[in-house]
Amino acid sequence: MLLSSIASALECEFNSTDIEITGMNALKDATSSEVSFVAASKYKNDIQNTKAAAVIVPAALVEYVPSSCVALVVEHSYWSMAILSKYFAPLIEDDSLAEATIGEGSKVSPKAEIANGATIGKNCTIMAHVYIGAEAVVGDNTIIYPNVTVYRDCVIGSDCVIHANSCIGSDGFGFATDAKGEHKKIYQNGNVLIEDDVEIGSNTSIDRAVFGTTLIKKGVRIDNLVQIGHNCILGEYSVIVAQAGLAGSTTMGRNVVMGGQSATSGHLEIAAFTTMAARSGVTKSIKQSGLTFAGFPLMEHKQWLKLQAKIARLLKS
Amino acid sequence: MLLSSIASALECEFNSTDIEITGMNALKDATSSEVSFVAASKYKNDIQNTKAAAVIVPAALVEYVPSSCVALVVEHSYWSMAILSKYFAPLIEDDSLAEATIGEGSKVSPKAEIANGATIGKNCTIMAHVYIGAEAVVGDNTIIYPNVTVYRDCVIGSDCVIHANSCIGSDGFGFATDAKGEHKKIYQNGNVLIEDDVEIGSNTSIDRAVFGTTLIKKGVRIDNLVQIGHNCILGEYSVIVAQAGLAGSTTMGRNVVMGGQSATSGHLEIAAFTTMAARSGVTKSIKQSGLTFAGFPLMEHKQWLKLQAKIARLLKS
Amino acid sequence: MLLSSIASALECEFNSTDIEITGMNALKDATSSEVSFVAASKYKNDIQNTKAAAVIVPAALVEYVPSSCVALVVEHSYWSMAILSKYFAPLIEDDSLAEATIGEGSKVSPKAEIANGATIGKNCTIMAHVYIGAEAVVGDNTIIYPNVTVYRDCVIGSDCVIHANSCIGSDGFGFATDAKGEHKKIYQNGNVLIEDDVEIGSNTSIDRAVFGTTLIKKGVRIDNLVQIGHNCILGEYSVIVAQAGLAGSTTMGRNVVMGGQSATSGHLEIAAFTTMAARSGVTKSIKQSGLTFAGFPLMEHKQWLKLQAKIARLLKS
Numbered sequence: 017m018l019l020s021s022i023a024s025a026l027e028c029e030f031n032s033t034d035i036e037i038t039g040m041n042a043l044k045d046a047t048s049s050e051v052s053f054v055a056a057s058k059y060k061n062d063i064q065n066t067k068a069a070a071v072i073v074p075a076a077l078v079e080y081v082p083s084s085c086v087a088l089v090v091e092h093s094y095w096s097m098a099i100l101s102k103y104f105a106p107l108i109e110d111d112s113l114a115e116a117t118i119g120e121g122s123k124v125s126p127k128a129e130i131a132n133g134a135t136i137g138k139n140c141t142i143m144a145h146v147y148i149g150a151e152a153v154v155g156d157n158t159i160i161y162p163n164v165t166v167y168r169d170c171v172i173g174s175d176c177v178i179h180a181n182s183c184i185g186s187d188g189f190g191f192a193t194d195a196k197g198e199h200k201k202i203y204q205n206g207n208v209l210i211e212d213d214v215e216i217g218s219n220t221s222i223d224r225a226v227f228g229t230t231l232i233k234k235g236v237r238i239d240n241l242v243q244i245g246h247n248c249i250l251g252e253y254s255v256i257v258a259q260a261g262l263a264g265s266t267t268m269g270r271n272v273v274m275g276g277q278s279a280t281s282g283h284l285e286i287a288a289f290t291t292m293a294a295r296s297g298v299t300k301s302i303k304q305s306g307l308t309f310a311g312f313p314l315m316e317h318k319q320w321l322k323l324q325a326k327i328a329r330l331l332k333s
Numbered sequence: 334m335l336l337s338s339i340a341s342a343l344e345c346e347f348n349s350t351d352i353e354i355t356g357m358n359a360l361k362d363a364t365s366s367e368v369s370f371v372a373a374s375k376y377k378n379d380i381q382n383t384k385a386a387a388v389i390v391p392a393a394l395v396e397y398v399p400s401s402c403v404a405l406v407v408e409h410s411y412w413s414m415a416i417l418s419k420y421f422a423p424l425i426e427d428d429s430l431a432e433a434t435i436g437e438g439s440k441v442s443p444k445a446e447i448a449n450g451a452t453i454g455k456n457c458t459i460m461a462h463v464y465i466g467a468e469a470v471v472g473d474n475t476i477i478y479p480n481v482t483v484y485r486d487c488v489i490g491s492d493c494v495i496h497a498n499s500c501i502g503s504d505g506f507g508f509a510t511d512a513k514g515e516h517k518k519i520y521q522n523g524n525v526l527i528e529d530d531v532e533i534g535s536n537t538s539i540d541r542a543v544f545g546t547t548l549i550k551k552g553v554r555i556d557n558l559v560q561i562g563h564n565c566i567l568g569e570y571s572v573i574v575a576q577a578g579l580a581g582s583t584t585m586g587r588n589v590v591m592g593g594q595s596a597t598s599g600h601l602e603i604a605a606f607t608t609m610a611a612r613s614g615v616t617k618s619i620k621q622s623g624l625t626f627a628g629f630p631l632m633e634h635k636q637w638l639k640l641q642a643k644i645a646r647l648l649k650s
Numbered sequence: 651m652l653l654s655s656i657a658s659a660l661e662c663e664f665n666s667t668d669i670e671i672t673g674m675n676a677l678k679d680a681t682s683s684e685v686s687f688v689a690a691s692k693y694k695n696d697i698q699n700t701k702a703a704a705v706i707v708p709a710a711l712v713e714y715v716p717s718s719c720v721a722l723v724v725e726h727s728y729w730s731m732a733i734l735s736k737y738f739a740p741l742i743e744d745d746s747l748a749e750a751t752i753g754e755g756s757k758v759s760p761k762a763e764i765a766n767g768a769t770i771g772k773n774c775t776i777m778a779h780v781y782i783g784a785e786a787v788v789g790d791n792t793i794i795y796p797n798v799t800v801y802r803d804c805v806i807g808s809d810c811v812i813h814a815n816s817c818i819g820s821d822g823f824g825f826a827t828d829a830k831g832e833h834k835k836i837y838q839n840g841n842v843l844i845e846d847d848v849e850i851g852s853n854t855s856i857d858r859a860v861f862g863t864t865l866i867k868k869g870v871r872i873d874n875l876v877q878i879g880h881n882c883i884l885g886e887y888s889v890i891v892a893q894a895g896l897a898g899s900t901t902m903g904r905n906v907v908m909g910g911q912s913a914t915s916g917h918l919e920i921a922a923f924t925t926m927a928a929r930s931g932v933t934k935s936i937k938q939s940g941l942t943f944a945g946f947p948l949m950e951h952k953q954w955l956k957l958q959a960k961i962a963r964l965l966k967s
Contacts (some may be wrong), residue, residue, distance in 0.1 A: 108460075144763035144779075145461075145781060147461050147462060161799065163498065163817075165478065165498055167478075177821075177835075179820040180801070181799055181816070181855075189554070189556045191532075199554055218817035219816075219853050235832055240823075241875060243576055252831075255833075257823065258823065258897075259576070259877055261593055263575075270831065289831075294931070297611070315648075323644065326648065327957065330647075330957075330960055331953060331957050331960065425775060464778050482852070498797070498815050498853070500797075503814055503851060504811075504849075506892065514886075514905040516887060536875075538852045558875060560893055562892070576893070578875075578910055596910060640964070643965065
């Protein structure tokens with residue numbers, strides 16, 4: 017899409033050299049052919065350092081836009097970003113893509129649906145009522161149980177197991193809201209990448225990234241009914257127990273353990289080898305690795321035990 | 334079903350004029366061709382004002398039944414109601430209904446199943462392994478991702494998106510229990526109505542009403558793995574974050590926000606523009622609009638912060 | 651599999667009489683043709699009393715193995731057990747089994763998939779996109795709504811209802827972890843047995859047992875989005891409300907009620923007629939029947955109310 021067309025779609029002025037824009041991305045990750053956006057002054061450092069071709073920006077923040085980057089000045093930059101996201105959304109399915117390729121030795125149920133453009137590796141088992149979307153890729157020896165949905169562009173490694181009725185790549189929960197309280201969808205044009213040797217339980221949801229990738233690294237074990245928000249990164253061999261939930265954009269180191277019904281809020285960093293007991297609620301980043309936490313608000317597990325003892329005494333007094 | 338046949342099914346006396354009964358409903362909502370029921374004396378005002386043709390009632394409450402209404406006197410009215418509910422349950426599928434109609438421009442996967450009697454609007458995308466039940470209606474431009482189940486009689490508006498593996502219209506969790514602890518199903522003969530411009534995440538369950546309608550109003554956004562109990566009403570543009578749960582019959586105003594893993598108990602009223610933080614547990618109605626709450630038991634968010642500070646001090650003492 | 655082959659697979663010494671081994675099982679349940687394992691000294695009584703043909707055991711515990719039982723001495727017994735479990739895993743599907751048998755009067759959607767070796771009773775309704783695995787059995791008059799997955803070897807009784815998108819028999823969350831933090835799958839070779847007159851909501855997961863059976867007894871009612879871990883036993887007429895979760899190997903008596911979003915940790919015993927309020931978190935066994943609990947940590951409901959009153963006073967002080 018031409019940058020001039022983007023300016024036109026967002027109803028903002030445009031006096032710069034025109035170039036072809038290939039997509040949207042976060043300020044930090046955008047390349048010189050991508051458009052980014054900024055909504056709040058706390059990101060002014062990120063604006064100054066962005067490599068984006070252009071940035072959607074409110075007038076108050078124009079001064080931070082570097083000279084290498086076109087400022088697309090709008091009133092409500094988050095809302096305008098939502099408008100633009102639709103233009104970069106690919107077709108849900110695309111009949112013009114080549115028929116899916118299925119590797120040698122793979123058993124694909126005639127009652128599965130493999131969309132055009134998908135690629136299945138060798139010796140896979142793809143069971144009945146599975147859906148594999150356009151340009152999705154599945155590695156070798158992977159087992160996908162019935163009624164699993166894999167959305168377009170998602171990538172699943174080799175030696176993985178995905179249990180029944182789970183969903184890989186549904187849209188992240190993203191929308192802009194205007195002053196009247198009405199919402200506009202932010203199209204989630206990223207994907208999910210699941211590395212090798214990952215096992216995922218039944219009825220679990222892993223959302224695709226808004227831009228870029230929701231990443232589940234090698235050896236991770238995810239139980240049933242787990243929610244993984246868009247743009248999360250789970251470190252190698254992490255273990256997420258049933259009914260736990262991660263809001264968006266949290267990054268975890270390797271071998272993190274989240275107990276049943278625990279949760280993390282968005283945009284956190286969790287150090288490697290952190291253990292969160294069942295029902296933990298994590299609202300701040302955890303910098304030191306190897307510790308065990310519990311409670312909501314979160315505290316070290318030994319503190320939590322001490323607190324429970326105090327509460328028990330309070331109750332008796 | 335004739336009122337005399339109902340009396341006979343419930344093994345109770347019947348000396349009134351016979352009429353045709355079209356269904357069952359709550360005391361407040363029942364019309365003059367419907368049967369209702371009452372189980373507890375706290376509803377005696379509702380009995381006195383009901384327009385129902387007949388009411389299933391224990392002997393102790395007969396005195397409150399208005400003269401316009403036939404009293405069907407039974408020992409255990411809730412159990413008898415459960416017995417009767419089965420008689421009004423429609424067929425799950427009905428081959429005698431006309432083949433489904435599909436609007437112009439809609440793309441329905443050959444691997445979807447659209448039951449007889451269903452209606453799909455224009456320019457919809459109905460993907461593989463979707464099920465649309467008998468007499469269900471889908472508006473225009475709506476996208477239903479793979480493995481979604483829409484039960485019979487449910488209505489989905491235009492410009493909606495329903496993500497994979499969600500379920501619209503499963504039975505509400507309703508049964509009567511006798512003195513021995515055994516249960517009898519209360520057939521859930523209502524439906525779900527989703528208005529226009531609603532987006533629903535993956536692996537979410539929205540239960541059909543026992544009578545009447547579970548209602549999701551215009552512009553609502555529901556995330557993944559959310560539970561909406563029977564007969565809830567969600568106000569316009571409300572936002573329900575992942576793994577939140579609503580028990581039955583709660584009514585919310587517009588732009589209510591429920592954080593992740595939050596919950597409401599049954600039969601509450603939540604004022605418009607209420608925000609509930611993640612993990613909130615709401616057990617009482619919220620009358621004043623525009624406030625922010627947290628915690629379980631629920632308190633205003635600023636109180637909750639104060640409580641956490643006190644608990645932190647308690648822990649240090 | 652010959653015991654000598656098992657020793658060879660686990661790279662341990664073998665000087666005993668060879669016999670055919672039919673499977674793996676827990677120390678207490680293993681028969682004289684099964685192999686068991688032990689990882690910790692706290693189970694030494696169970697070792698001494700086992701009827702297993704052989705036990706996988708670390709050197710430090712060999713002394714407790716009875717003379718009737720072959721000791722398979724390994725360095726890491728849990729890891730070795732994981733290795734062995736794969737050898738006893740049946741094929742996911744088995745084309746050599748006879749075509750499924752469908753009882754008289756049953757209506758099976760042409761868009762359902764009934765694997766070879768499965769048996770469907772009389773007058774069932776098996777809807778579109780349902781999957782019934784190899785050697786699974788469904789009783790009479792049972793209704794299975796669309797997109798339900800029933801894994802191989804699972805048994806569902808008569809007069810049951812399973813709502814859409816639920817999953818019966820996905821693998822329990824079992825793996826061994828080595829010193830580097832890497833995981834090895836423990837194949838879940840048991841099944842799920844659901845007795846008669848059970849109703850299960852939508853998007854619910856019931857995991858198969860690692861050995862033996864996850865058991866849902868007669869008359870149980872399970873709501874939506876519930877997690878039942880491997881090897882749990884739910885007593886007759888128990889009621890599990892939406893989004894509740896049971897970790898593995900917990901046994902409940904009859905008429906236990908678990909409120910919404912409540913949870914139990916693993917290996918507990920819950921007495922009959924126990925009620926757990928919404929959000930309860932149960933970490934210890936409950937011996938006395940008929941009580942009502944709340945909170946996390948759990949306490950009697952009346953204590954919990956008292957605690958909330960004290961907290962409210964603390965907040966005002």
